[in-house]
Amino acid sequence: MHNGTADGTPDAGSTGTPPCAPSPPDPAGPYAAGPWRNYFLILLDRIPTPIAVCTAHGEVLIANPAMATEWGAAPGQLRGRNLLDLFEPRAKAQLDRLTEALRLGRRSRYPIEVRWSVGPDGTEREGELTVDPVGDPSVNPPALLALLRVRETAPPPAPRGSASPMETQILALAAGGATTASIGTALGLTVDGVNYHLTRLARRWRVQGRTALVARAYVLGVLSPDSWPPAPA
Secondary structure, X not given: OOOEOOXXXXXXXXXXXXXXXXXXXXXXXXXXXXXXHHHHXXXXXXXXXXXXXXXXXXXXXXXXXXXXXXXXXXXXXXXXXXXXXXXXXXXXXXXXXXXXXXXXXOOOOEEEEEEEEEOOOOEEEEEEEEEEEEOOOOOOOOEEEEEEEEEOOOOOOOOOOOOOHHHHHHHHHHHOOOXXXXXXXXXXXXXXXXXXXXXXXXXXXOOOXXXXXXXXXXXXXXXXXXXXXXXXX
16 A cells, blocks of 8 residues: 655655645735734835735735725725625736736736726726736745726816806906905905915816916916906906
8 A cells, every 4th residue: 555655755644634725825925924024014004006915816815905995895804805806807818818827837917907896886997907926936826916006087177167257357367467465456355365266266177376277267268368468258
């Protein structure tokens, strides 16, 4: 009867003890030992980019708060979940490419275009999930570092003519080169009052600085392009 392996060591059957399942890789990878593990986890928590460390099958080992936010969960609640529970690949071929690469032991960076829903209203978002096999090269299959780049939608354009009569007069005087104090004197406002209106306009039109405000006023049709001194349209 054969009671050992080819190199002479006893096999699992010779002792009556079943073989142990391999333990999952530590999400800290090469920093798993000593104080470096804590440093790694602290750094992961502070990175604003959504990041998760997973097994080769996509099971989450650890996720930072930014990634948990995309799931609408706390970071600790993601452990054991699968990335494909949330992220839907837009092209199955990209996922198949990653699966085949892991089977062959290749280590490279694999981008996967994904979409997912967030919030109680199910708002759909899109982005790119970049997956990197990481950890000790001798460990197969490796752990995966998944980094999510969210594709932000462009903000809606500001409505044309979105300025009150007072704001329009302030813009016309500013376009003519008037100082804040002189604008206030002309319109019966304090310096703080003028700045208040300019700040509200800057926020509404998503611009910074008086020059940009005046330029935006012309583009939106708030000021007349054919008048000098500047005047409301």
